[in-house]
Amino acid sequence: MRRGVTHLALVFALPLGGLLFAASGAIASESAHDWTGLYVGAFAAGGIGTTEADFGNMHPTGVFGGADVGFQYQLDQVVIGIEANASLSDLDDDQGVRGTASFQTQDMDNIASVRAKLGMTVGERSMIFATAGWGWGQSEYGEGLVEQKKSISGPALGIGGHYALNSHFVGRLEYVHYFYGDTTYNLTVPVTVTNSADEIRVGLDYQF
Template structure:
């Protein structure tokens, strides 16, 4: 009986000592949660695009000669974004080779062709993580020519305005794809010396593009304690 009492007392003593040792040991911090941060749009980017344009041109020399124009375009763009919270502000410049052409529907044999289309624009958008919805506007540039058989083409360049909207999505931390609509208006220009008259045109475009972002934003996973 005395041996059983001594054994029980020793067991309780060992148990109390172990609990005291546990109370004195430092505890390793455990991550409360693992947070995946929102994608960052801040940084420079460069890319390429292709699309289709359509619009109207009108040659006027006392008689109006309206022309519907359409055709493909391909080019590139570069720009910079800055994001704070979910708002993204930026600037973009683009330039495209175009073949947007058309011939007057009357018997005058007058044709119009847009060879170059470009712009320098501001962008403002709302970011939902990897998706960016934006509006854009600024200066538009056109390289074009008007021709009448058998005189030949008269080439000219024009400056107008460009307005549009689009959506861009980040497929990876560096690569994004986008779809964009743009409207260009170049007003009225006086021709010469080949032709006596004026020409007026506007163009709508839809574009699909890809961009490479030089800033990849924050790391993919961050532990918060």
């Protein structure tokens, strides 16, 4: 768990520092930002999963990157939109003594989602938002020497904020929780575990 927290701290601090440095030279003295339009972007992220299983809980962690695409429409101070994202996530954890029946492994990969956004402008260049939709991923769970990979999915909920560096480049900071629910793996005997994941992203979008 301590390793996961360290990863998240690095993911948050390093890209955000870069965004703030870029902002110092990129922000122009313009009127209020118009949030309407199509955008594409990339992000760095850190994730911590939770797997509730027979022999105890695991918390796979990882640092990864991804991309997003979306569309927003502004109505006065309200901004509505839709966004899809995909990542090369790789969250790993294991526990127990390797080679014994009690040894467990968990690997969560390829986290993605499609979500609606509802936001509100704050000042001339900032926006805060809530987001909800559906998330997907892959989970490879194992006990002893037997593993199985399965697709997982469930509701995705989050909050975040955007800051317009200029009329095209927009920074983002976002948190998303994925409720993957129960998954049954056909190992030596069928095993049902409960999966979820938390993700923090720092990114940069280009708005057309």
